[in-house]
Amino acid sequence: MATKTFSASEVKKHNSAKSCWVIHNNFVYDVTSFVEDHPGGEEYILDHAGTDISLIMKDELSHFHSEGAYEMLDELRIGALDAPTLRQRPTATKTTVEDETDAYLKPTDLTADKKTKFLDLSQPLLWQLWNSDFTKAFYLEQVHIPRHLSGSAKIFGSPYLEFFTKTPWYMIPVFWLPVIAYNAHKSLEMGVAADQVATLFLAGIAGWTLAEYAIHRFLFHLDDLLPESTFSLVAHFLLHGIHHYLPMDRLRLVMPPALAVALAIPLNKLVHAFVPEAQAFALMAGLIFGYVLYDMTHYYLHHAKVFKLHFKEMKTYHLAHHYKNFEGGYGITSKIWDKVFNTELQL
Structure with a gap:
C-alpha cells in the first residue's frame, strides 16, 4: 500500500x-x-x-x-x-x-516485531500475560518501555471486572479523608491534647516520605528478586508494572483503595505495636494524609501544567524515572531519601 x-x-x-x-x-x-x-x-x-x-x-x-x-x-x-x-x-x-x-x-x-511482540494493547492484557511464555528478563525489558494509548487499556475482558480496575484521582481523597478524620478524632477522644495530636499528625506526614520511598523501591521495584514464573510477572504487572508500561493512563495511576488498604493494614499494626494506642491513631492519621498528598502529587506531576516552584523540578525528575532510568529516582514528593540512600537521578 x-x-x-x-x-x-x-x-x-x-x-x-x-x-x-x-x-x-x-x-x-x-x-x-x-x-x-x-x-x-x-x-x-x-x-x-x-x-x-x-x-x-x-x-x-x-x-x-x-x-x-x-x-x-x-x-x-x-x-x-x-x-x-x-x-x-x-x-x-x-x-x-x-x-x-x-x-x-x-x-x-x-x-x-513478531518475534519480540509483547502485549497487544487492543486486547485484554491480563489474559495475554497469564498465557505468555515470557522470560523475566524479556518481561522486565518490555514493561519498562513506556507505551501510549488514547484512553485506558483493558485488563479484563469482562466489563464488570474492568470497572474495578480503574481509579479516578478524586477517589483517593473521597475514600481516605474520612479515615483520616476518624483516626484524628479517636486520638482526641482518648484524651490526647490537641497540640500533641497536631505534632503527631505532622510527624506522620514526614514519616510517610520514608514509607513512600521504601514502598516504591523495595516493593514496586523488586525486579531483581522477582521469581521466574508467570504468576510473579502477573503480580508485578498489576502492582506497578502497568504504570511503567502505560505511564500516562489516567485511570491506572493512583493506587486503588483495595490495594492501599492491603498495604495500610500491616503499617497500622506496626504503628500500634510500637506507639501507645491513643497516640498511634494521630500518627496514622498523618501517615495516611501523607499518602493522600503523595498520590495527588503523583497524578499532578503526570497530568498537569505544574507550578514552577518545586513541582516543575519534581515533574522532570519523576518523568526521568519513567523515560530515562527506572532504577533510581524513587521519590515522588521530594528527592530527600534518594539523596540519603544514593539513588538520586542526575539529570
Whole structure:
C-alpha cells in the first residue's frame, strides 16, 4: 500500500490541540491524541505544532526522548512529505522517505516485531500475560518501555471486572479523608491534647516520605528478586508494572483503595505495636494524609501544567524515572531519601 503524502503547507494547518500534526525526518505524524498526555506537558508539542520537530527530538537539553518515545511516535505516523516539498527542503538531496536511516526511528521490521511482540494493547492484557511464555528478563525489558494509548487499556475482558480496575484521582481523597478524620478524632477522644495530636499528625506526614520511598523501591521495584514464573510477572504487572508500561493512563495511576488498604493494614499494626494506642491513631492519621498528598502529587506531576516552584523540578525528575532510568529516582514528593540512600537521578 502506497504511503500517503502531504505538503508542508498542509501539515502547517494542523497546529492546534484539536488537530496537531508534526514532521519528523520527512514523515508526517498526527499526535493529536498524545498532546494532553505528553510527559513534558502539552506546551512542548503545541509550541511546535505543524512544524518539523526532527532537531528538537534530538536535542536532549531541550527535552530527553527515550527509545520508547520514538516507538510511540512511530505508531502515530500517517504519511510522508510529498516530492515537491522534499525537493524544496535543504536536506532533500541527502534524505528521502525511501532511504530514511535515522537511528532512532526506522520503519518497523514486521518479522522482527513478531518475534519480540509483547502485549497487544487492543486486547485484554491480563489474559495475554497469564498465557505468555515470557522470560523475566524479556518481561522486565518490555514493561519498562513506556507505551501510549488514547484512553485506558483493558485488563479484563469482562466489563464488570474492568470497572474495578480503574481509579479516578478524586477517589483517593473521597475514600481516605474520612479515615483520616476518624483516626484524628479517636486520638482526641482518648484524651490526647490537641497540640500533641497536631505534632503527631505532622510527624506522620514526614514519616510517610520514608514509607513512600521504601514502598516504591523495595516493593514496586523488586525486579531483581522477582521469581521466574508467570504468576510473579502477573503480580508485578498489576502492582506497578502497568504504570511503567502505560505511564500516562489516567485511570491506572493512583493506587486503588483495595490495594492501599492491603498495604495500610500491616503499617497500622506496626504503628500500634510500637506507639501507645491513643497516640498511634494521630500518627496514622498523618501517615495516611501523607499518602493522600503523595498520590495527588503523583497524578499532578503526570497530568498537569505544574507550578514552577518545586513541582516543575519534581515533574522532570519523576518523568526521568519513567523515560530515562527506572532504577533510581524513587521519590515522588521530594528527592530527600534518594539523596540519603544514593539513588538520586542526575539529570
